[in-house]
Amino acid sequence: MNFQPDEEDNLYRDKLRAIAAEYGWQEMRALRDEAEELHLERFSFEFQNRLGREGLIGLTWPAPYGKGARVDQQFLMAEELECQGFPGYGLTSIQRGGGMLLRSGSEEQIAEHLPHVADGSWVYCQGLSEPGAGSDLLSLRTRAVREGDEYVINGSKLWTSTAHHANWCSLLVRTDPEQSRHKGLSLLLVDLKSPGVTMQPVWVLGGWHVNAVFYDNVRVPAKNLVGQENQGWKVITGNLDEERAMSFGGTETRLLCARLIHRLQERADTLGESDLERLGHFIMELEADRLLYLRVGLQAARGEDTSGSGPMSKVYGSELAQQFVEWAAELLGRETLYQESEDVLANDLEQQVRVATVLTVIGGTSEVQRNIVATRYLGLPRSN
Amino acid sequence: MLDERWTPEVEEIGDALRRILSAESSPEQVRKAEAEENGRDAALEQTLAEFGLGDLRRVDI
Numbered sequence: 376m377n378f379q380p381d382e383e384d385n386l387y388r389d390k391l392r393a394i395a396a397e398y399g400w401q402e403m404r405a406l407r408d409e410a411e412e413l414h415l416e417r418f419s420f421e422f423q424n425r426l427g428r429e430g431l432i433g434l435t436w437p438a439p440y441g442k443g444a445r446v447d448q449q450f451l452m453a454e455e456l457e458c459q460g461f462p463g464y465g466l467t468s469i470q471r472g473g474g475m476l477l478r479s480g481s482e483e484q485i486a487e488h489l490p491h492v493a494d495g496s497w498v499y500c501q502g503l504s505e506p507g508a509g510s511d512l513l514s515l516r517t518r519a520v521r522e523g524d525e526y527v528i529n530g531s532k533l534w535t536s537t538a539h540h541a542n543w544c545s546l547l548v549r550t551d552p553e554q555s556r557h558k559g560l561s562l563l564l565v566d567l568k569s570p571g572v573t574m575q576p577v578w579v580l581g582g583w584h585v586n587a588v589f590y591d592n593v594r595v596p597a598k599n600l601v602g603q604e605n606q607g608w609k610v611i612t613g614n615l616d617e618e619r620a621m622s623f624g625g626t627e628t629r630l631l632c633a634r635l636i637h638r639l640q641e642r643a644d645t646l647g648e649s650d651l652e653r654l655g656h657f658i659m660e661l662e663a664d665r666l667l668y669l670r671v672g673l674q675a676a677r678g679e680d681t682s683g684s685g686p687m688s689k690v691y692g693s694e695l696a697q698q699f700v701e702w703a704a705e706l707l708g709r710e711t712l713y714q715e716s717e718d719v720l721a722n723d724l725e726q727q728v729r730v731a732t733v734l735t736v737i738g739g740t741s742e743v744q745r746n747i748v749a750t751r752y753l754g755l756p757r758s759n
Numbered sequence: 760m761l762d763e764r765w766t767p768e769v770e771e772i773g774d775a776l777r778r779i780l781s782a783e784s785s786p787e788q789v790r791k792a793e794a795e796e797n798g799r800d801a802a803l804e805q806t807l808a809e810f811g812l813g814d815l816r817r818v819d820i
């Protein structure tokens with residue numbers, strides 16, 4: 376057991392720390408504003424490109440695209456990024472696109488896409504959920520039919536994050552209508568500028584928008600099939616594992632908690648025993664969240680199954696984020712939530728009340744994650 | 760490198776302790792000890808002391 380990172384473990388964390396120091400508070404806030412202006416979740420193109428130039432995208436990928444870094448080195452870097460308040464979602468979403476290709480893509484796909492992922496110039500989104508196929512993803516109905524060297528896609532996806540600024544969508548479609556559930560699905564890389572792709576914004580509580588994306592006779596070259604035809608589920612489960620290995624709110628909450636403690640120092644004498652008891656409780660829970668989150672990454676690095684521990688970390692972190700921010704807003708005064716104010720911390724807490732709610736749905740709802748913990752982690756039988 | 764797992768040495772200690780307790784601290788033995796005035800099981804305490812339970816703090820986890 377070792378929770379004490381050494382100099383080598385901290386190599387990329389320290390690199391990120393040095394970049395962060397260059398930005399300073401105002402510039403870092405400007406990156407967050409960029410996400411808001413673009414209606415994106417925690418995403419800054421400027422910062423993304425900077426990370427690309429510094430070689431910090433896809434750290435664990437083999438050369439020439441990545442640095443062959445260890446997962447714990449990447450974990451510490453990503454943690455630093457969020458702890459410093461930088462937008463982290465962009466990095467994880469494009470890395471997911473690159474990771475998928477390295478796991479399942481053809482040599483040509485890797486050669487075409489990876490350089491653009493690694494330098495931060497191409498953005499990827501994930502088109503899985505549909506109206507009526509969210510938790511029950513396997514009932515999805517978007518179809519792709521092979522016609523010569525192309526697939527023709529018809530259907531619609533809902534909740535596609537980042538699609539309005541993405542170059543590519545990893546689209547899960549049904550290619551064999553005779554088969555059901557996880558059989559007969561395929562994964563296609565779709566250029567979002569293709570004729571027949573249209574989008575509508577769907578605003579979410581957090582303040583950004585996701586998208587309803589419609590595919591109307593969209594033609595995609597057959598070479599954009601990732602993995603084998605009808606084996607798309609195998610491809611996408613890797614993405615889902617990677618998604619659940621993200622920090623869903625816990626790391627951001629640690630930063631908010633630290634900022635709140637600084638604020639409370641000014642008025643420590645007004646705090647009661649129960650406030651201090653709650654604060655102590657959250658500090659412990661945030662520590663537990665960090666260990667759950669770290670465990671998923673380390674297990675994945677060893678090639679172990681994370682299908683039970685990933686959801687455990689996800690549900691714990693997102694619900695903790697929600698509980699913390701509600702308490703913090705209460706402590707600073709309920710009006711924090713309703714008034715426009717110059718107070719940056721109050722505004723961030725108000726935003727986080729909304730964001731944290733979204734985090735319990737995005738990537739799979741808490742109810743569904745709990746079901747997965749029961750079946751995959753505890754090995755309990757499924758109810759029929 | 761960060762590692763959230765117990766070392767093999769710690770796992771070994773856990774396994775050995777589990778073996779002792781399942782042999783020498785069965786539910787019947789626990790009930791018997793509870794029925795004693797001081798609630799203690801001198802034989803078990805002796806075995807655990809010989810096992811080196813008191814020295815465990817020094818093990819590198």
Ligand SMILES: Cc1cc2nc3c(=O)[nH]c(=O)nc-3n(C[C@H](O)[C@H](O)[C@H](O)COP(=O)(O)OP(=O)(O)OC[C@H]3O[C@@H](n4cnc5c(N)ncnc54)[C@H](O)[C@@H]3O)c2cc1C
Nearest residue numbers: 501502503504509510534535536579736737738739740742
């Ligand atoms: C902000 C945001 C971004 C997202 N980004 C993406 C994206 O980029 N790409 C993408 O493909 N998807 C995305 N999603 C979709 C997300 O994965 C789904 O919203 C989620 O899986 C839930 O599906 P649903 O919305 O259809 O709700 P439903 O599945 O209809 O669920 C409705 C309610 O029923 C409960 N429920 C459903 N099934 C069960 C069950 N078996 N047991 C107990 N309770 C159950 C749920 O917990 C929930 O409370 C995003 C969602 C949000 C909110």
